[in-house]
Amino acid sequence: MSRFKSIWILLCSALLASACATPNLATQVPSGFDLTGEWRLVADKSGSPPPHGSLRPPGRGGSRELARHGVEQDYPVITATLLDIEQNRDSMGIRYDRSEYRDVSWGKREIGMWTVDAGFSDGALYIVSRAHDSRATEIMNLSDDGNTLVVDIDVHAGENFTLRRVYRRYRSAL
Numbered sequence: 001m002s003r004f005k006s007i008w009i010l011l012c013s014a015l016l017a018s019a020c021a022t023p024n025l026a027t028q029v030p031s032g033f034d035l036t037g038e039w040r041l042v043a044d045k046s047g048s049p050p051p052h053g054s055l056r057p058p059g060r061g062g063s064r065e066l067a068r069h070g071v072e073q074d075y076p077v078i079t080a081t082l083l084d085i086e087q088n089r090d091s092m093g094i095r096y097d098r099s100e101y102r103d104v105s106w107g108k109r110e111i112g113m114w115t116v117d118a119g120f121s122d123g124a125l126y127i128v129s130r131a132h133d134s135r136a137t138e139i140m141n142l143s144d145d146g147n148t149l150v151v152d153i154d155v156h157a158g159e160n161f162t163l164r165r166v167y168r169r170y171r172s173a174l
Contacts (some may be wrong), residue, residue, distance in 0.1 A: 025119025025126055027106035029089060033123065033142055036092075039083040039149055039167035047163045049078045074129075075136050076100050077151055078163055133157070 076096040077083075084095040091105040104127055108117045117128045125140040134157035141150045149167040154160075 025106075025117060025121055027090070027119050029087075029106075030120055030123050032146065033120070033125070034087055034146065035085040035125075035140070035142065035149065036087045036172070037085060037169050038171040039085065040170050041081040042148075042166040042168050043081075045166040047165065049163065050159070050161055074134070074157070075138075075153065075155055076102070077138060077165060078153060078155070080165075083149075083167055 077094075080096040082097050084098065086093045091103060094102045094104065096102070104116070104118050106119050108115065110116075113131045115130045117126070117130075119126060123141070127138040127140070129136045129138075134155070136153065136155045136157065139152045141152075142148070143150075147169045149169070151165045151167070153163045153165065155162075
């Protein structure tokens with residue numbers, strides 16, 4: 001193998017590894033980053049979820065409708081129009097569309113078949129979820145005024161997709 005080809009392969013491998021790596025996540029909440037409250041989807045600023053029945057997560061048999069349901073169950077933010085969030089210094093809880101609830105603790109945790117790494121980098125909250133055949137990264141950015149939440153989602157689960165969801169705070173914590 002030529003020296004150029006060896007260097008090229010090494011460079012491509014390094015780039016791929018860095019693209020798949022989780023950023024170094026801090027577990028201390030940045031000053032002013034408080035998601036506590038109720039958030040409504042801003043539809044005209046948000047991407048649409050993939051068409052119903054279009055997703056095929058790995059390792060799940062059955063119809064496309066069941067497959068879509070599996071991805072939505074694993075990553076409920078892709079279809080949620082309402083988020084109810086409670087946050088404290090070491091975790092947060094999110095209720096999606098007043099039904100499904102998710103607890104997110106800062107740091108790395110094993111939850112069933114998932115490894116979840118949650119924390120802060122460059123003022124944003126990263127939630128990186130991995131299983132043997134899928135990976136999702138949710139990046140939550142809060143506007144300077146604290147009333148707009150932008151959630152960028154990158155899912156690699158059978159069929160890969162990215163999506164941006166924008167939410168507006170309509171009720172703060174009491």
